[in-house]
Amino acid sequence: MIPVSVVIITLNEAHIVGQTIAKAQLISNDIVVIDNGSTDDTVQIARRNGCRVYQKAWDGYGANKNKGIELAEYDWILSLDADEIPDDKLIASLHQLVLCDCNQVYDIKFRSYIGKKQVRFGKWGRDHHVRLFNRTQVKWMAAQVHETLLIPKGVKRERIKGNIHHYSVKDVAELQTKSETYAALNAVKYYGEGKEASMLKLYVSPVFNFIKNYLFCLGFLDGKAGWQIARTTFKHTHLKYLLLQKMNNSKVAKKVYIQKKFAIEY
Structure with missing residues (x-):
């Protein structure tokens, strides 16, 4: 030991x-x-x-x-x-x-x-x-x-x-669920930090993250799994900024209830 x-x-x-x-x-x-x-x-x-x-x-x-x-x-x-x-x-x-x-x-x-x-x-x-x-x-x-x-x-x-x-x-379904959970957590965090969801963040960042993961980092070589991860990363990035935009537009922080699961990092 x-x-x-x-x-x-x-x-x-x-x-x-x-x-x-x-x-x-x-x-x-x-x-x-x-x-x-x-x-x-x-x-x-x-x-x-x-x-x-x-x-x-x-x-x-x-x-x-x-x-x-x-x-x-x-x-x-x-x-x-x-x-x-x-x-x-x-x-x-x-x-x-x-x-x-x-x-x-x-x-x-x-x-x-x-x-x-x-x-x-x-x-x-x-x-x-x-x-x-x-x-x-x-x-x-x-x-x-x-x-x-x-x-x-x-x-x-x-x-x-x-x-x-x-x-x-365990599978792609759990990957998607954890991705959505992390998107909600990130949106609340960003709201608390006073961040804004710009058009660049909403629409360009998801595409950039997909291309970076799938092409530049050779995710396509993992076949179906690589595609699923890149696609989930795209959705995760868009969702967190979409939720942040909704919070900022309402001027009130929405309390997001999420299931407590240890999620992967992106």
Whole structure:
């Protein structure tokens, strides 16, 4: 084991969280699970596998990840979602690290899937994130959507070998549902920030994002899956600005009720 705490956020992830925990146990003896009201067997699976489980109210992605960081035993944090599974190459790389510089963060390559099909191209195929860091220097931005790590200037980044396998959605229907959920969340966020939905954002940005994903990033090489992702990205971009326009036109922020699901990032 290495002096790293693995922090996992969960909500109704009984179908996969056991696999994530099994890999996490090869990394650390401290696995913290922040559960946000699961109604399936997620909590029982986590406790049965020796995790420290805390059930917390939902305050947003970044805020809830920070709750887990605060409860961790070690200062070094490996942050995972319940549907993100480290592979053996990454685990070996982690065991080789000398974690002596708190001003260092580690960037990890992601492999993303629709169901069991790996998406190799498009934006998904290029996905990578900083997920290993020292909590004395780095925290999550307390955002409802698209949580981002607040990394101070001067902190060094290093890419490490291995991958996190992200089983984000079971099928295209779930992809579309999560995309709509994120569009609503983003619209509320943008409204709160005083942003406007210009004609450029409404009509040009969706087309640009489609072309970038499908052509420039070679999404078409993923066949049907690449087309579905690019099309969903188009719809997501248009919908979030359409909802923002409606909010701004009404001069009143619409309270958007959304189902709490951990969604993919675009």
